[in-house]
Amino acid sequence: VTPPFCPDPRAVYAKDVLDIEQFSTVKGVRLDANDTQFYGKFNTGCVSIPWQNEVWKRAVVAAGSERRIKIIGNNEAFIN
Incomplete structure (x- = not known):
């Protein structure tokens, strides 16, 4: 079914633009x-x-010229 109206994702639909803020x-x-x-x-x-949860649990740590992954949790460890 084709929708009767497809809003433009780049447009702002508001009665009063100053009211948006x-x-x-x-x-x-x-x-x-x-x-x-x-x-x-x-x-x-x-x-x-x-994927967001995975990134949240791991942080990329810059150590000098190398990058290591730090596992955040009960057992913190570094993986090269």
């Missing part, structure tokens, strides 16, 4: 724990959640 404050939008839990179920970026 403080939208959540002006309009009274409040996000709470339920919203965080709900949106946490969706991958909203172009990078998969498992």
